[in-house]
Amino acid sequence: MQPFRTLTSVATPLDRVNVDTDQIIPKQFLKRIERTGYGEFLFFDWRKDPAFEINQPRYKGSQILVAAKNFGCGSSREHAAWALSDFGFRCVIAPSFADIFHSNAGKNGILLVTLPEDQVQTLLDRAATTEGYKLNVSLEDETLIDDQGFSAKFSIDPFRRDCLLEGLDDIGLTLRHAAALDSFEQGHNSKFWLAARSQ
């Protein structure tokens, strides 16, 4: 996983509540067996509208998406995180995120920043009205600033933060506990009432 430390980029506003993963990447693109190549299908149906933010030349190359509440709700498809990442987004800012999307994003090096709704609204408004509006996000300092005087502290789970900063692979981290896992599993195996198949 690519480490995330600091990022300065044009911000793309997406002022819609409850953006579900069916919108982020529709089902017809889930049949592929690869992990890459989903970027061109990001927000596939919404991009049919030339006025849709992501289609606008002013947001081209943007790596920061500013969104509204409950972003990423619905299906568990990690393809949503892959599509965002493949398209170039490395950070999403919103008042709240759905749980499974939250977890999927972290595992793909995408930083999710949760801020109060009024602050996010300020960013949405500025990104929509100011041509070339940029944000600077520092995961090391947990700060988000623009050049119009906006400055906010955010906080993320310290473990998730370390993983993002170092680009750590979850399976490797878990395997540090291999001895505990072996010993737990040995005891757990005797609980036949929790076995998948009857003995």
Next chain:
Amino acid sequence: MAAKTLFEKVWGSHLVAEPANEPTLLYIDLHLVHEVTSPQAFDGLRMAGRKLRRPDRTVATVDHNVPTTANRIIIEDAIADKQINALRKNCKEFGVELYDVDAPEQGIVHVIGPELGLTKPGMTIVCGDSHTSTHGAFGALAFGIGTSEVEHVMATQCLPQSKPKTFRISVEGELPQGVTAKDIVLGIIGRIGTDGATGYVVEYAGSAIRSLSMEGRMTVCNMSIEAGARAGMIAADETTFAYLKGRRSAPKGAAWDEAVAEWSNLQSDPGAKFDRELVIPAEDLVPYVTWGTNPGMVVAVTDRVPDPAKAQSDSDRRSFLRALEYMDLKPGTAIEEIPIDRVFLGSCTNSRIEDLRAAAKVVTGYHVNAHVRAMVVPGSHQVKAQAEKEGLDKIFLEAGFEWREPGCSMCLGMNPDILQPGERCASTSNRNFEGRQGAGGRTHLVSPEMAAAAAVTGHFTDIRQWEFKGEEVLA
């Protein structure tokens, strides 16, 4: 000892490690796998030279993109075919039992888990699918995961998890006639919203929940994710044990009695503390129909399309207006006056035998409206066989429904079963998102009984007023 919630009991018996400043490592008893969210995970294992740790705790089937037509061994969609073949190859290479298209066990992963007795009380269950919450109906902790987590479980049989909060939703009293498990959960989501339970594991409790069959309980737990919940759970009781007894992977003989003794502890202790509580009187619930583009946009069948002026915030109002435009609806329109083009009876929410029985009872003696195309997609081969044994297929076919092979089908339209742009569908599935059942398609979520009634009349119809012809026909 402090009183514990059901969730805390299951969580507490699966703790592999609780490292300081890190998420807890939670052991996973059962991993269900399907074709769509697993190929990249198997690839990851191969690339890292890792093995599948517990093939005996892993079961796979094909459901999301299989056709539901009779002859489906050859899949015309080349990309879907490649994905299904990848699962076949992966299961063979890693030693996973696969229920393939033609296997008698095949079906929607959340239908076959319980049906085969793989799902048991007190288990931790995951699957790369958000509707894994279904299995919580058995007093299990079951939740959907992404593909990276699928790979993690394959490699380690555990998952790093931060502990969710607990939320008890009690539905008390007797359900009014015509109000189903689907209406309970739509009523709950309508009250708390699509992010109302984000960060929580919900325990459904109360006399109305306890009176539900296992099929009904699965319907309720299935849609927990539509309220944002990590999982939904219902305490194990005699109904649970009666359902499980004798199923293929359930313990047998003396082991069964011992297992029941272990499972009997799986309810929240009196006095257990929840982070949040909500009580809903069952008598307040009615048959519901969603009008918008998320499951929280729901009203009573006798109600009207609501007015966006009543939205609570600017952003909600914009989403409201967008939903009305997408759904091609005007505020104030009576729900019962909305004509439909399609009916879909199926999905992991409502494709079990009881759902089909209830819908068949409604359509007996009637015919599908001339303007409607209606299909029934049983949740599994077992459900299909049972329905055929009971003659339900004949009732549906005589009434003008299509009777198809099992799979996820038009719930998400990954296979050829999709809505055409502009088509309006009464669907027993779980999501009415834009384009969910096909680009430009308009989905209204309802119970199986309500879907069946709408198929007959061609518009949404209050099932409480329905004239059942079943007995007349039988006589």
